[in-house]
Amino acid sequence: MLDLSELDYEKNGGLITVVTQDAGSGMVLMVAHADREAVERTLVSGEMHYFSRTRGPWHKGATSGNTQKVVSLAADCDGDVLLARVVPHGPACHTGAVSCFVGAESMGDALFALDATIAGRAVGAEVDNKHAPHPPKSKGSRDTEESYTVQLLEDRNLRLKKLGEEAAELIAACADGDLPRATEEVADLLYHALVALRAAGGSLSDVQRVLAKRATPAMPRREAETPTDPKSKKRR
Incomplete structure (x- = not known):
């Protein structure tokens, strides 16, 4: 559970960096920013909200339908970066690509x-x-x-x-x-x-x-040992 008191918005002018990751594949989908209100809306709605210096507050997918359902949120050690693991309902990038990072897709x-x-x-x-x-x-x-x-x-x-x-x-x-x-x-x-x-x-x-x-390698099976009659063993 994310502790809101861990987040430090002052280092970046009232914003924190958000790294959004596909919870299923582990692929990094995008990097954006969020202010305190965006984080609170994310927690309440269960879908990702961000803040852009040019667009202002925005709900990812509100227009396109490409929403991002939150699986977990975690702050880094300095409290100025948030890792958001999500289930994406469509591409993350405005170009239509799954990820904003070219060549990231496998x-x-x-x-x-x-x-x-x-x-x-x-x-x-x-x-x-x-x-x-x-x-x-x-x-x-x-x-x-x-x-x-x-x-x-x-x-x-x-x-x-x-x-x-x-x-x-x-x-x-x-x-x-x-x-x-x-x-x-x-x-x-x-x-x-x-x-x-x-x-x-x-x-x-x-x-x-x-x-x-x-895909997990199976433990090798041991060959069953043939019972030996104690009387037949040679004395050493």
Whole structure:
């Protein structure tokens, strides 16, 4: 739990530096500033608020929808830097990039960014986990990508049908030895698998934990010793 008395706003003209990190992947998303009010609003709302010398106070994602749900806040030893671990619902950078730091993204970061986007779509969707068909809601002004993700989340039959189709297409591409096509099909399958996992109540972090457990080297098994008759041992 963050102790507000630990924060020192005076060193930087009433502001502290905020380093925002993806709680799932560990990737640094952005560096910004916050005043006392922004920190207090962050604690109350559970979403990141910042302060800009040019823009003034701002709630991250209030306009774009790319909010950042707070997982934890921690001050550094001097109290003038705050580490914010968050679950991002969309890209952090105004350019549309996942991170404001060019070259910071890895394969894992891209997957966590995709998972975060799907999680953001799920917030406004009526996720269907039942066997009966679920009629999709009116999408209004949602963009095409968001509409498709929400449609999958809200329609169990469509979601599972598409998952099966993507798996079959990947098998066909691999059977044909078509590398470019197989690469695209893997990307499609990962997307549909993450949507299905989110609808089931899971996330990429759950998969990461399973993979980490499986990657842990197993202790070598000891060969069972053959019982020896004490009478057969030679005397030394």
